[in-house]
Amino acid sequence: MLRIHLPDAAATEALGSRLAARLADACRQAPLVVHLEGPLGAGKTTLVRGLLRGLGHTGRVRSPTFTLLEPYELPRCEVAHLDLYRLADPAELDYLGLPDMLHPGALVLVEWAGKGGDRLPGADIRVALEYEGEGRCARCEAGSSRGEPVLAALEPAPAAPVPPKNHP
Numbered sequence: 001m002l003r004i005h006l007p008d009a010a011a012t013e014a015l016g017s018r019l020a021a022r023l024a025d026a027c028r029q030a031p032l033v034v035h036l037e038g039p040l041g042a043g044k045t046t047l048v049r050g051l052l053r054g055l056g057h058t059g060r061v062r063s064p065t066f067t068l069l070e071p072y073e074l075p076r077c078e079v080a081h082l083d084l085y086r087l088a089d090p091a092e093l094d095y096l097g098l099p100d101m102l103h104p105g106a107l108v109l110v111e112w113a114g115k116g117g118d119r120l121p122g123a124d125i126r127v128a129l130e131y132e133g134e135g136r137c138a139r140c141e142a143g144s145s146r147g148e149p150v151l152a153a154l155e156p157a158p159a160a161p162v163p164p165k166n167h168p
């Protein structure tokens with residue numbers, strides 16, 4: 001599990017952008033599902049905005065609070081951004097067309113994933129956002145072996161090797 005402090009909204013967006021390229025790679029063979037957890041206003045949509053920007057989306061990023069789903073067709077993958085806060089019954093996911101979204105090349109990002117119950121596929125990656133002081137904190141963990149290489153993008157770069165001393 002990786003714990004990352006996010007001092008401001010720009011840091012939350014930057015975290016999304018850092019994950020973008022690896023997410024696009026990871027969903028090529030099979031759909032990849034990311035669960036975004038955390039209380040109201042924790043920064044879930046902000047993270048998705050950074051991610052979409054990282055994937056080259058330049059238009060608006062609307063919160064799917066009322067529509068429940070915002071789809072994006074991007075050059076590297078198709079993104080389904082879901083917000084299940086207002087989902088009355090997990091069965092509504094079928095009406096939203098979730099089964100059709102689960103194909104290779106699809107990235108499925110779900111806010112309030114808990115409301116989807118068993119109808120929602122398990123998370124390949126789970127990001128839990130929490131309030132922390134003036135900012136937020138993100139806890140990121142892989143839920144499948146396909147999620148693991150994505151989170152490796154967040155590991156700090158290994159320290160440069162110390163050059164051997166040249167003894168005279």
Ligand SMILES: Nc1ncnc2c1ncn2[C@@H]1O[C@H](COP(=O)(O)OP(=O)(O)OP(=O)(O)O)[C@@H](O)[C@H]1O
Pocket residue numbers: 006007008009010011012038039040041042043044045046047063083111134135136
């Ligand atoms: N790391 C951060 N520090 C401070 N403010 C942040 C941070 N990340 C995001 N915010 C701000 O928090 C507010 C809410 O963000 P956002 O809409 O992304 O939350 P959300 O988790 O999607 O909420 P909801 O549960 O209502 O969908 C926005 O004003 C955003 O700019």
Ligand SMILES: [Mg+2]
Pocket residue numbers: 044045046063083111
């Ligand atoms: Mg939101």
